Amino acid sequence: MSASTMAGTPNRAETRAIKRSPYPGWFFTPAAIIYSVLFLVPTFASLYFSLTRWTLFDSEFIGLENFAQFLREPFLIKGLVNTVIYAAVTSGLKVVVGLLLAVMLTSQIVGRGYLRSVIFFPVLVSTVGVGITFTVLMHPTQGMINETLALFGIAGPGWLTDPNLALYSVALVDVWKGVGLATVIYIAGLVAIPQDYYEAARIDGATPWQNFWYVTLPLCRPATSTVITLSFIGGLRTFDLIWAMTKGGPGFASDTIASVIYKQYQAGFYGLSTAGNVVLFILIALLVVPLTMFLNRKQGHE
Amino acid sequence: MTKTKTKLIALMGASTLGMLMTASAVQAQQSGYLSILVDNGPQSIATMEAWAEAYKAMNPDVTIDIEVRPGGGEGDNIVKTRLATGAMADVFSYNSGSLFQAINPTQNLLPLTNEAFQDGVQDSFKSVVSAGGEVYGAPFAPAMGGGIFYNKPIYEELGLEIPTTWDEFMANNEAIKEAGKVAVIQTYADTWTSQLFVLSDFYNVLAEEPDFAEKFTANEAKFAATPAALRGFEKLQEVAEAGYFNADFGAATYADGVRMIAMGEGAHYPMLTFAVGAIAETAPDYLDDVGFFAQPGDSAENNGLTTWMPDSVYVAANTASPDLAKDFVAFIASPEGCDIRNEAVGATGPYMVAGCELPADVPPSVSDMLPYFQEGGQNAPALEFLSPVKGPALEQILVEVGTGSRDAASAAALYDEDVRKQAQQLGLEGW
Numbered sequence: 001m002s003a004s005t006m007a008g009t010p011n012r013a014e015t016r017a018i019k020r021s022p023y024p025g026w027f028f029t030p031a032a033i034i035y036s037v038l039f040l041v042p043t044f045a046s047l048y049f050s051l052t053r054w055t056l057f058d059s060e061f062i063g064l065e066n067f068a069q070f071l072r073e074p075f076l077i078k079g080l081v082n083t084v085i086y087a088a089v090t091s092g093l094k095v096v097v098g099l100l101l102a103v104m105l106t107s108q109i110v111g112r113g114y115l116r117s118v119i120f121f122p123v124l125v126s127t128v129g130v131g132i133t134f135t136v137l138m139h140p141t142q143g144m145i146n147e148t149l150a151l152f153g154i155a156g157p158g159w160l161t162d163p164n165l166a167l168y169s170v171a172l173v174d175v176w177k178g179v180g181l182a183t184v185i186y187i188a189g190l191v192a193i194p195q196d197y198y199e200a201a202r203i204d205g206a207t208p209w210q211n212f213w214y215v216t217l218p219l220c221r222p223a224t225s226t227v228i229t230l231s232f233i234g235g236l237r238t239f240d241l242i243w244a245m246t247k248g249g250p251g252f253a254s255d256t257i258a259s260v261i262y263k264q265y266q267a268g269f270y271g272l273s274t275a276g277n278v279v280l281f282i283l284i285a286l287l288v289v290p291l292t293m294f295l296n297r298k299q300g301h302e
Numbered sequence: 303m304t305k306t307k308t309k310l311i312a313l314m315g316a317s318t319l320g321m322l323m324t325a326s327a328v329q330a331q332q333s334g335y336l337s338i339l340v341d342n343g344p345q346s347i348a349t350m351e352a353w354a355e356a357y358k359a360m361n362p363d364v365t366i367d368i369e370v371r372p373g374g375g376e377g378d379n380i381v382k383t384r385l386a387t388g389a390m391a392d393v394f395s396y397n398s399g400s401l402f403q404a405i406n407p408t409q410n411l412l413p414l415t416n417e418a419f420q421d422g423v424q425d426s427f428k429s430v431v432s433a434g435g436e437v438y439g440a441p442f443a444p445a446m447g448g449g450i451f452y453n454k455p456i457y458e459e460l461g462l463e464i465p466t467t468w469d470e471f472m473a474n475n476e477a478i479k480e481a482g483k484v485a486v487i488q489t490y491a492d493t494w495t496s497q498l499f500v501l502s503d504f505y506n507v508l509a510e511e512p513d514f515a516e517k518f519t520a521n522e523a524k525f526a527a528t529p530a531a532l533r534g535f536e537k538l539q540e541v542a543e544a545g546y547f548n549a550d551f552g553a554a555t556y557a558d559g560v561r562m563i564a565m566g567e568g569a570h571y572p573m574l575t576f577a578v579g580a581i582a583e584t585a586p587d588y589l590d591d592v593g594f595f596a597q598p599g600d601s602a603e604n605n606g607l608t609t610w611m612p613d614s615v616y617v618a619a620n621t622a623s624p625d626l627a628k629d630f631v632a633f634i635a636s637p638e639g640c641d642i643r644n645e646a647v648g649a650t651g652p653y654m655v656a657g658c659e660l661p662a663d664v665p666p667s668v669s670d671m672l673p674y675f676q677e678g679g680q681n682a683p684a685l686e687f688l689s690p691v692k693g694p695a696l697e698q699i700l701v702e703v704g705t706g707s708r709d710a711a712s713a714a715a716l717y718d719e720d721v722r723k724q725a726q727q728l729g730l731e732g733w
Binding site for chain 1: 375376378379382383386387404406490493549550551552553694695698699701702705707708716719723724726727729
């Protein structure tokens with residue numbers, strides 16, 4: 001800091017050296033030890049074990065065979081597609097619904113504080129509890145949803161038992177549970193928009209729709225990218241809700257990578273499931289790194 | 303904390319040993335602490351609790367803790383993980399047969415080969431809890447059959463006969479459907495229940511291909527390429543396509559299925575005979591309304607039952623009190639243990655222990671099963687007792703067949719692919 005007040009431009013190496021100096025190197029050791037014991041060692045150990053046939057007692061090195069086997073899994077392709085669908089559907093809906101709710105909850109309406117907490121409340125409830133509750137509600141013949149529909153003469157579908165529908169039903173529950181968080185992020189983003197813009201827009205005679213489209217939406221892009229990134233990663237590695245509601249079923253219809261991995265682990269194929277985790281890690285990196293770069297670049301243009 | 307506890311248990315174990323040595327020919331009183339892990343089926347819990355109570359009454363210095371674990375795949379996971387991490391209870395119940403082979407018995411379990419109680423245990427049971435020349439288990443329950451429960455009042459009302467061929471079975475189903483009733487109950491909320499049509503068909507597979515199990519283990523026979531073995535998959539597909547299932551088959555649970563077959567909400571429920579105990583528990587007044595027959599094959603002359611060996615109790619290799627654990631297991635596998643079980647949960651099938659007897663008034667579903675086991679009756683063990691190879695995804699694959707999203711041939715091919723992983727994990731030759 002002091003360097004910048006000095007006359008002339010100090011070279012970069014010097015600045016770095018000055019910035020680093022206040023703390024001696026061994027200050028980092030506690031963090032480094034914790035980080036390596038809890039993160040680095042397991043990461044590299046799992047990279048190794050993903051190359052073995054592992055019984056937890058002994059392991060036999062088999063090269064890349066686990067990866068070949070995992071990618072050969074007939075349900076894996078379905079799981080991959082499902083994972084991406086699930087992540088896209090949940091993060092898309094959370095953006096749309098979250099933004100709309102946030103706009104509503106930042107306007108002058110009755111019971112705003114109460115409504116805000118109602119929207120946020122599902123975020124606090126345990127995911128498994130939510131899953132079990134909705135499984136009961138979505139029962140094809142005795143569930144409250146279909147019984148209510150029956151009152152209006154509509155034959156409700158088998159929300160969780162129809163192979164074509166199960167994944168989307170779980171995604172909807174995920175949105176119900178997670179939209180509160182997106183809303184809170186959006187509320188923070190909306191409140192941060194200076195009122196000047198709206199005043200200027202009003203002077204120019206903007207309609208409420210134009211207000212939303214040309215002022216609110218562009219100016220809350222940081223919130224949008226946060227919501228998309230968070231919910232997309234959350235969607236990619238989702239497991240608890242799917243497992244609580246369908247266990248990947250019926251059959252393999254709502255399997256995601258995480259549930260495929262868990263089933264391999266459950267069956268005692270430890271090496272194979274570790275290989276699956278490596279695949280999941282790579283997939284998340286491949287999808288999320290470009291996505292974040294894209295969202296951040298757009299932000300820079302503002 | 304854990305260390306002191308272990309030491310304490312070790313001390314207790316040592317004192318047990320000491321007492322054993324000082325005690326002479328008289329029935330030695332046991333003392334010490336014993337932890338037990340049992341699956342969460344109401345039958346299993348009730349039985350284990352009754353045994354523990356009786357054992358504690360005989361040995362007042364013994365403390366017993368019973369822990370409960372889930373069944374199915376979740377239970378496999380817990381048992382394997384706890385064994386692998388050395389955190390298993392002293393005594394635990396688990397499957398015999400192929401699942402037993404998958405928990406690495408020679409490393410994880412205490413051999414019980416030379417215990418006196420093994421003299422009374424049937425050889426057919428010992429063979430499914432043996433590995434590397436040692437016997438590791440004692441029967442936890444009576445033997446079972448896999449077949450089809452039927453509702454007697456519906457059969458009487460419609461004047462139906464017990465089917466001895468698959469065609470007769472399908473004709474019965476058609477008549478039941480025409481009468482506006484549910485012909486076949488399926489309960490896919492508990493996915494394991496989807497496997498019965500395939501697993502219970504194994505008597506019929508062996509009738510046509512007597513060496514299927516050996517060839518299957520050696521990677522020489524495949525479900526998809528063996529017409530007799532493929533039949534089980536086809537049978538499920540036929541029943542599903544004919545629309546015989548209950549409306550909520552995708553969301554119904556095993557408990558629902560048990561209730562439905564007992565109360566006559568459905569006519570047939572393919573299931574293992576341990577469900578007799580569950581019926582006695584949930585709908586005791588309807589126990590006499592439920593009968594049982596083997597899953598029919600294609601010929602009436604060769605009609606037999608696919609049998610299941612019961613689960614077993616094992617002793618963990620690293621138990622702190624091996625003698626107490628062995629003594630408790632011996633108690634379970636004694637005629638006295640069988641009597642206690644009869645009292646606690648009723649009779650569900652023939653016992654595997656010499657001197658164990660069924661009470662005179664067994665429910666009809668049990669008496670329907672007994673002839674298959676008796677002299678001249680025809681039965682054959684299920685595949686999982688003849689081969690260590692069982693794929694973990696069979697239940698999901700069969701749910702797909704039952705819901706109509708996959709046909710029998712491709713399901714069998716998919717299952718053949720699934721078992722490869724298990725065979726490789728076990729390190730079998732030829733895979």
